[in-house]
Amino acid sequence: MKLNQFLLFYYFATAVSAAGSHRCKPRQSTAASSGAAAVSGTASASSSTATASKTATASSTVTASGTATVALDSASGTAAFIANGVHNGIPPNDFSAYVKGTPPSKAAVQTQIPDHFFTGIKLQNARGGQGNLPKPSRGWMYGKEEYKNRFRAFHSDYLTTRKFGGNYTLMLGNLFGQRNKTSPHPGDGGDWTSWDEFVTTICSDLIENDILDGLDIEVWNEPDIQFYNYTPWLQVWGRAFYQLKAKLPSKVRVVGPGLAKPPADTAYWTKWLDFIQKNGSVPDAYTYHHLLTDTDPAISYPIFLEQLSSRHLPVRPVYVNEFGGPAEQKPSYDTWFISRFERLHLWAARANRESTAETTNDYLANTLARKGDTYSPTGSWWVMAYYANMTGTRLHTTPSKDGDFDVFAVSSGKGIGSTKILAGSHGTINPYRLAVTNISSKGYPSSGEIDVIIKEFSWNGLHGATPSPKIYSRTKTQVKNDQVSIHFSLIPFID
Numbered sequence: 001m002k003l004n005q006f007l008l009f010y011y012f013a014t015a016v017s018a019a020g021s022h023r024c025k026p027r028q029s030t031a032a033s034s035g036a037a038a039v040s041g042t043a044s045a046s047s048s049t050a051t052a053s054k055t056a057t058a059s060s061t062v063t064a065s066g067t068a069t070v071a072l073d074s075a076s077g078t079a080a081f082i083a084n085g086v087h088n089g090i091p092p093n094d095f096s097a098y099v100k101g102t103p104p105s106k107a108a109v110q111t112q113i114p115d116h117f118f119t120g121i122k123l124q125n126a127r128g129g130q131g132n133l134p135k136p137s138r139g140w141m142y143g144k145e146e147y148k149n150r151f152r153a154f155h156s157d158y159l160t161t162r163k164f165g166g167n168y169t170l171m172l173g174n175l176f177g178q179r180n181k182t183s184p185h186p187g188d189g190g191d192w193t194s195w196d197e198f199v200t201t202i203c204s205d206l207i208e209n210d211i212l213d214g215l216d217i218e219v220w221n222e223p224d225i226q227f228y229n230y231t232p233w234l235q236v237w238g239r240a241f242y243q244l245k246a247k248l249p250s251k252v253r254v255v256g257p258g259l260a261k262p263p264a265d266t267a268y269w270t271k272w273l274d275f276i277q278k279n280g281s282v283p284d285a286y287t288y289h290h291l292l293t294d295t296d297p298a299i300s301y302p303i304f305l306e307q308l309s310s311r312h313l314p315v316r317p318v319y320v321n322e323f324g325g326p327a328e329q330k331p332s333y334d335t336w337f338i339s340r341f342e343r344l345h346l347w348a349a350r351a352n353r354e355s356t357a358e359t360t361n362d363y364l365a366n367t368l369a370r371k372g373d374t375y376s377p378t379g380s381w382w383v384m385a386y387y388a389n390m391t392g393t394r395l396h397t398t399p400s401k402d403g404d405f406d407v408f409a410v411s412s413g414k415g416i417g418s419t420k421i422l423a424g425s426h427g428t429i430n431p432y433r434l435a436v437t438n439i440s441s442k443g444y445p446s447s448g449e450i451d452v453i454i455k456e457f458s459w460n461g462l463h464g465a466t467p468s469p470k471i472y473s474r475t476k477t478q479v480k481n482d483q484v485s486i487h488f489s490l491i492p493f494i495d
Helices: 095-100 144-163 172-176 193-208 230-247 267-279 297-310 331-344 379-388
Strands: 007-009 012-015 036-040 067-078 085-087 125-128 167-171 215-218 253-259 285-290 318-323 347-350 368-371 374-377 393-398 405-411 419-425 432-437 448-459 470-479 483-488
Touching (some): 067 405, 067 419, 125 144, 125 347, 144 172, 167 172, 172 193, 230 267, 253 267, 297 318, 297 331, 331 419, 374 379, 448 483, 470 483
Parallel strands (some): 007 448, 085 125, 125 167
Antiparallel strands (some): 007 036, 036 419, 067 393, 368 374, 448 470
16 A cells, blocks of 8 residues: 655754744745754654744745755665764763762762663763863872772763663773873883883773773874874874783774874874884774864765775774764754764764863763753754664665755665654755655655655754754645655754
């Protein structure tokens, strides 16, 4: 039996006030605020009605500046939620005791953030090292007791992450305690005594506490910021890589370089690649950040592949372990990044705005709001939760030609609810078109009329609570040539 309903949930990330009113208005009756879109065939939603005026249309009343596509008949691997990771944002057990300077004596799974916020996003990866914890938990450089306290906090985060099935990346430099270019570095003046003892100690502690399964170790976070030039950094990398490989089981991966900027023709990238080619210290997975609004994973990753190829270095898993700068931590950008990472098969972790112990080690990387001891989702958490429920087979997609509008899609078979699509823009105000092709391959009619339902992800600022996505409008649209088209415009956020 053919279906007569096809539900397009347009989750746009409009700015809202605490009371829920819009901070920004559509530019025209067919406009939608910049944000994320999702196509689904959920029967339970088909009876819902619109809660606000229409902001997108299935007609061609808006001239699109680009088109993103989803081919329902073309598979592209299995969905695995590879972009649902967080950089920091998980409090250790008894977090308030760490902040007060009286850290607990044992590590345990944290209970401060309720479990359903982790299970709801199917957390895949977490990364940390307990940066910004105050005295007496500042790391090895400040004495062995301060190292033990910081290690215990990391151990708690590892236990929490593993409880929910995720892998954990330890930033080794954070436990050493170094924070900036002016801090003492390992090997300063040719003296490696303290560093060597530190590595021996932490490897012993990892083994003794059975912190091995699902563990990656990143030698240093952002060495292109933390070191005054690449020469001492390369010495640290080459030494630490072989120390860790010699002292730990092979199931513990050593990853890097952890550079703050994505692959490019810069000194830190080219010198590091040249070094590992000659030194043999090729990491088990490559890591770097995407934090600058003028960078694009779809551009930087091909550059990286060419850099590897020209040096005959192996292609290995890539983990973008901090993505989304401060201006990009909104639902529309979240979905744009997810779409990019899924197409490129890049694992990823959401970045974290951090300056204090609390902002570094709480709020689940800015996806939660908190009032007292009570946590609530932000718009970004709702995006991650929707993404986590996109199970089944990934579908072939293409972004808009300008790259500012992108889409991720999955199918779990045929019928209502079997196809889900998530799309978003990278902060653009241009009009775009979403074309869903070959819909009859999933049991939908190849001609005639179907329902289009539009929903929204709200945005209420950093750490601002938002309700679950609501139906925004519902329209009927024509199916032409086995295809459904949605035209809409985008407007910017107002913070």
